[in-house]
Amino acid sequence: MNLKIKVWRQKNAKAKGGFETYDIKDVSPDSSFLEMLDILNEQLINEGKEPVAFDHDCREGICGMCSLFINGRAHGPDDDVTTCQLHMRKFKDGETVTIEPWRSGAFPVIKDLVVDRNAFEKIMHSGGFVSVNTGGVPDGNAILIPKEDADEAMDAAACIGCGACVATCKNSSAMLFVAAKVSQFAKLPQGKPEAARRARNMVAKMDELGFGGCTNTGACEAECPKGISISHIARLNREYLKAKIKE
Amino acid sequence: MTKLNSNIPGGPIKDKWTNHKANINVVSPANKRKLDIIIVGTGLAGASAASSLAELGYNVKLFCIQDSPRRAHSIAAQGGINAAKNYQNDNDSVYRLFYDTVKGGDYRAREANVYRLAEVSGSIIDQCVAQGVPFARDYGGLLDNRSFGGVLVSRTFYARGQTGQQLLLGAYSALNRQIGKGSVKMYNRHEMLDVVTIDGKARGIITRNLVTGEIERHGAHAVVIGSGGYGNVFFLSTNAMNSNTSAAWQIYKKGAMFANPCFTQIHPTCIPVHGEQQSKLTLMSESLRNDGRIWVPKKMEDVEKLRKKEIRPADIKEEDRDYYLERRYPAYGNLVPRDVASRAAKERCDAGFGVNETGKAVFLDFATAINRLGKDVIEARYGNLFQMYEKITDDNPYETPMQIYPAIHYTMGGTWVDYNLMTTVPGLYSIGEANFSDHGGNRLGASALMQGLADGYFVLPYTIGDYLSNEIQTPKIDTERPEFKEAEEAVKQKITKLINNNGKKSVDSIHKELGKIMWDHVGMARNEAGLKEAIDQIQELKKDFWTNVVVPGTSDEFNQELEKAIRLADFIELGDLMARDALNRSESCGGHFREESCTPDGEAQRKDDEFAYVSVWEHKGEKEEPALHKEELKFEEVELKQRSYK
Numbered sequence: 001m002n003l004k005i006k007v008w009r010q011k012n013a014k015a016k017g018g019f020e021t022y023d024i025k026d027v028s029p030d031s032s033f034l035e036m037l038d039i040l041n042e043q044l045i046n047e048g049k050e051p052v053a054f055d056h057d058c059r060e061g062i063c064g065m066c067s068l069f070i071n072g073r074a075h076g077p078d079d080d081v082t083t084c085q086l087h088m089r090k091f092k093d094g095e096t097v098t099i100e101p102w103r104s105g106a107f108p109v110i111k112d113l114v115v116d117r118n119a120f121e122k123i124m125h126s127g128g129f130v131s132v133n134t135g136g137v138p139d140g141n142a143i144l145i146p147k148e149d150a151d152e153a154m155d156a157a158a159c160i161g162c163g164a165c166v167a168t169c170k171n172s173s174a175m176l177f178v179a180a181k182v183s184q185f186a187k188l189p190q191g192k193p194e195a196a197r198r199a200r201n202m203v204a205k206m207d208e209l210g211f212g213g214c215t216n217t218g219a220c221e222a223e224c225p226k227g228i229s230i231s232h233i234a235r236l237n238r239e240y241l242k243a244k245i246k247e
Numbered sequence: 248m249t250k251l252n253s254n255i256p257g258g259p260i261k262d263k264w265t266n267h268k269a270n271i272n273v274v275s276p277a278n279k280r281k282l283d284i285i286i287v288g289t290g291l292a293g294a295s296a297a298s299s300l301a302e303l304g305y306n307v308k309l310f311c312i313q314d315s316p317r318r319a320h321s322i323a324a325q326g327g328i329n330a331a332k333n334y335q336n337d338n339d340s341v342y343r344l345f346y347d348t349v350k351g352g353d354y355r356a357r358e359a360n361v362y363r364l365a366e367v368s369g370s371i372i373d374q375c376v377a378q379g380v381p382f383a384r385d386y387g388g389l390l391d392n393r394s395f396g397g398v399l400v401s402r403t404f405y406a407r408g409q410t411g412q413q414l415l416l417g418a419y420s421a422l423n424r425q426i427g428k429g430s431v432k433m434y435n436r437h438e439m440l441d442v443v444t445i446d447g448k449a450r451g452i453i454t455r456n457l458v459t460g461e462i463e464r465h466g467a468h469a470v471v472i473g474s475g476g477y478g479n480v481f482f483l484s485t486n487a488m489n490s491n492t493s494a495a496w497q498i499y500k501k502g503a504m505f506a507n508p509c510f511t512q513i514h515p516t517c518i519p520v521h522g523e524q525q526s527k528l529t530l531m532s533e534s535l536r537n538d539g540r541i542w543v544p545k546k547m548e549d550v551e552k553l554r555k556k557e558i559r560p561a562d563i564k565e566e567d568r569d570y571y572l573e574r575r576y577p578a579y580g581n582l583v584p585r586d587v588a589s590r591a592a593k594e595r596c597d598a599g600f601g602v603n604e605t606g607k608a609v610f611l612d613f614a615t616a617i618n619r620l621g622k623d624v625i626e627a628r629y630g631n632l633f634q635m636y637e638k639i640t641d642d643n644p645y646e647t648p649m650q651i652y653p654a655i656h657y658t659m660g661g662t663w664v665d666y667n668l669m670t671t672v673p674g675l676y677s678i679g680e681a682n683f684s685d686h687g688g689n690r691l692g693a694s695a696l697m698q699g700l701a702d703g704y705f706v707l708p709y710t711i712g713d714y715l716s717n718e719i720q721t722p723k724i725d726t727e728r729p730e731f732k733e734a735e736e737a738v739k740q741k742i743t744k745l746i747n748n749n750g751k752k753s754v755d756s757i758h759k760e761l762g763k764i765m766w767d768h769v770g771m772a773r774n775e776a777g778l779k780e781a782i783d784q785i786q787e788l789k790k791d792f793w794t795n796v797v798v799p800g801t802s803d804e805f806n807q808e809l810e811k812a813i814r815l816a817d818f819i820e821l822g823d824l825m826a827r828d829a830l831n832r833s834e835s836c837g838g839h840f841r842e843e844s845c846t847p848d849g850e851a852q853r854k855d856d857e858f859a860y861v862s863v864w865e866h867k868g869e870k871e872e873p874a875l876h877k878e879e880l881k882f883e884e885v886e887l888k889q890r891s892y893k
């Protein structure tokens with residue numbers, strides 16, 4: 001297939017970016033979206049131009065490295081997939097495909113389509129853990145966990161930290177990302193003792209870093225490639241309230 | 248001739264680790280605070296080591312290429328992690344896990360290391376549970392297990408199809424706690440480009456800040472490499488795109504010897520290559536072979552019609568199908584180990600029976616299982632994998648068989664380490680897939696995750712203390728020393744050369760050429776003539792790379808082509824060493840199949856009299872050939888047998 005690729009180019013964090021449009025030919029519909037970008041880059045290099053920078057690694061939908069806003073949607077037009085799992089057969093021959101980086105004040109652009117998601121890291125440092133050291137822990141089967149709880153914790157733990165929720169939210173809120181972690185641990189006996197404290201610390205960090213508040217639009221859930229449910233936000237709110245009451 | 252000392256403790260195998268721990272030195276808490284440790288890599292191995300060492304009180308500096316430690320390649324592991332818990336009461340034990348691993352590795356691993364791995368395996372599960380890893384549970388609330396290829400017990404723990412993700416997020420959470428406390432200093436988007444040695448000891452590294460391009464010096468009392476495997480030397484593999492060998496290769500050039508480079512694992516069930524535009528390969532979990540049957544047509548005319556899409560697989564009559572694994576290996580059938588299944592698929596495709604346009608695919612068919620168990624059962628077992636397959640190929644595996652083909656997946660070879668996980672350079676350690684230690688010629692499923700976490704949580708934190716106890720008088724490492732300046736200068740020169748080269752060939756195009764040489768000659772089947780040809784071709788390719796590669800942009804900015812070029816330069820040199828190692832080892836063993844060494848019916852033939860050793864290669868300089876050292880393997884517990892799956 002032949003396509004027009006309209007892509008955001010920005011030399012570095014300080015530069016003013018803008019769109020460039022390129023023609024690209026003979027893309028196999030079986031190629032993945034990132035393979036299409038590989039082809040574009042090969043073409044640019046052969047023409048003596050600079051290739052488009054974009055983040056990626058596993059290309060299997062699990063590392064959370066790839067991002068991209070494609071035709072106005074985080075991770076593009078397919079449901080429940082990351083950009084690396086999106087295939088060109090989802091596009092029409094001759095179509096113009098618009099590609100932008102995540103747009104959020106908390107995720108500044110590094111170059112072209114690459115953004116800095118360090119704010120997510122800082123939220124995790126503030127409480128995304130159970131306080132145990134290596135060694136001296138009980139036998140794995142000494143802690144009984146009902147299957148339903150383990151399954152629900154796993155649903156929440158499936159978050160890949162991609163940032164699509166933030167990029168999609170009109171408030172740039174990181175609530176779904178934070179809720180996924182808080183909820184995973186709150187569902188498990190191991191995480192219960194510090195559940196309230198964790199919620200308070202992570203939410204405080206999120207606010208401090210300039211993410212917006214949650215107004216329950218549900219956009220994040222709709223675009224999350226891992227189907228993280230906004231019901232986790234309700235659980236986060238409960239834990240957060242508990243922490244506030246204790247104060 | 249050999250300067251290798253594996254430092255295996257004496258005594259009966261079951262007491263070695265306990266005695267060793269009792270005998271090695273420890274560092275006092277006050278002194279730990281004065282000692283710095285650099286760790287390269289945040290996969291299961293690096294992340295678990297970093298958090299554990301920081302908890303003990305050391306100052307840790309941790310480096311990774313990605314924008315977060317959570318994105319290390321370990322995140323992609325699907326199937327599970329082994330541990331000898333015997334929760335299923337099926338007579339599993341430390342000894343049985345040890346035995347299975349030595350046998351599965353085709354008798355080319357060090358017994359003492361493997362025994363220790365089995366011994367600490369149970370603690371890994373306990374640790375992960377305590378961190379909040381949501382392992383699968385049964386209705387009574389206890390941990391669930393599944394079976395994996397090549398063994399007779401059920402000892403694999405799992406978290407849906409995302410075990411690697413959940414284990415890594417567990418280690419990452421422990422790490423976050425330490426980063427928050429300031430005991431680990433994290434350097435995301437930083438790539439190690441060289442190691443610095445002073446008076447023969449590892450004292451630091453040179454890195455490139457991938458965002459700004461700045462070249463930095465970092466000093467420490469010990470350096471740990473946990474940079475993963477080198478499967479991407481083949482260009483196409485199941486490894487993540489940024490997985491690379493550069494850290495392991497640069498330490499090789501500074502004196503850390505490299506062991507068994509030719510031992511690579513080819514996984515039988517991956518989605519076939521769709522064409523020239525392919526960038527990487529996707530694994531379909533090994534567990535599919537529990538219910539899927541593998542076949543190709545018996546008749547060439549059916550193959551041709553399939554390729555022209557004149558018939559569908561279902562149109563081929565039962566008697567016209569060749570279930571070749573069931574035919575050749577009636578005892579194990581579709582559940583033969585990975586290497587055997589891979590070679591059998593290649594044999595059929597080479598004979599012309601490949602079922603897709605490229606001739607490089609066989610069927611993995613669930614029709615029999617769906618008839619027997621019902622679609623619901625199959626969906627509950629493999630639903631997410633079927634969905635993933637359909638997203639990629641646009642074929643529905645409930646209705647038509649999957650197409651699969653073998654792909655490069657894992658590398659058993661790696662930096663040589665002694666029992667303490669120390670390389671041949673004092674103060675330099677290697678952990679996880681980056682070292683060669685525990686899997687011999689072939690790794691069993693679900694054992695890589697186990698090894699990475701064993702190294703990081705339960706082995707290195709003890710053994711590194713023994714070394715560091717002699718370093719408590721050493722002040723902070725001064726990075727103004729000439730050794731640091733020289734190393735930095737060399738790195739800068741290499742980068743300048745690449746940037747100014749202005750050739751015509753892109754990095755990827757050269758990488759694809761390397762991949763083709765490797766796959767054709769150092770892939771699933773190898774022979775003397777092919778390997779010699781590979782060595783010649785790689786020499787040519789190396790020249791071609793340094794004359795014709797083009798790296799757009801500059802060195803002092805975010806530049807992914809430059810990153811790839813630096814890594815490819817190392818892959819090319821490693822490819823050469825792999826071919827040399829494969830040429831030297833004229834036996835068939837595990838993942839290494841030499842066509843000259845097989846039984847009359849085409850099965851792999853080991854030669855224990857000649858090759859019961861670890862091949863350990865020493866770098867002798869750019870113009871010299873590498874030197875081969877041998878670590879003899881002594882088998883005191885396990886009797887050597889030819890593997891048979893008939």
Ligand SMILES: Cc1cc2nc3c(=O)[nH]c(=O)nc-3n(C[C@H](O)[C@H](O)[C@H](O)COP(=O)(O)OP(=O)(O)OC[C@H]3O[C@@H](n4cnc5c(N)ncnc54)[C@H](O)[C@@H]3O)c2cc1C
Pocket residue numbers: 287288289290291292293310311312313316318319320321322323324325326327328410411437438439440473474475476485486487490491493494530656657678679680681692693694695696697699
């Ligand atoms: C698709 C797939 C499925 C798998 N499934 C299983 C399974 O079910 N069970 C199992 O046991 N095993 C499985 N494996 C194997 C297993 O995942 C790996 O062997 C293991 O995760 C390797 O962990 P590691 O910590 O050694 O390295 P990695 O996870 O590869 O981490 C390497 C780290 O090093 C960093 N790094 C590399 N080079 C540099 C450098 N120069 N400078 C700075 N940082 C650097 C990277 O950023 C990264 O953080 C699977 C592998 C694949 C490909």
Ligand code: SF4
Pocket residue numbers: 158159160161162163164165166176177180223224225226227228
């Ligand atoms: S909640 Fe979903 S969209 Fe947000 S970071 Fe996690 S996986 Fe991505």
Ligand code: FES
Pocket residue numbers: 055056057058059060061062063064065066082083084085
């Ligand atoms: S590249 Fe890993 S999720 Fe897309």
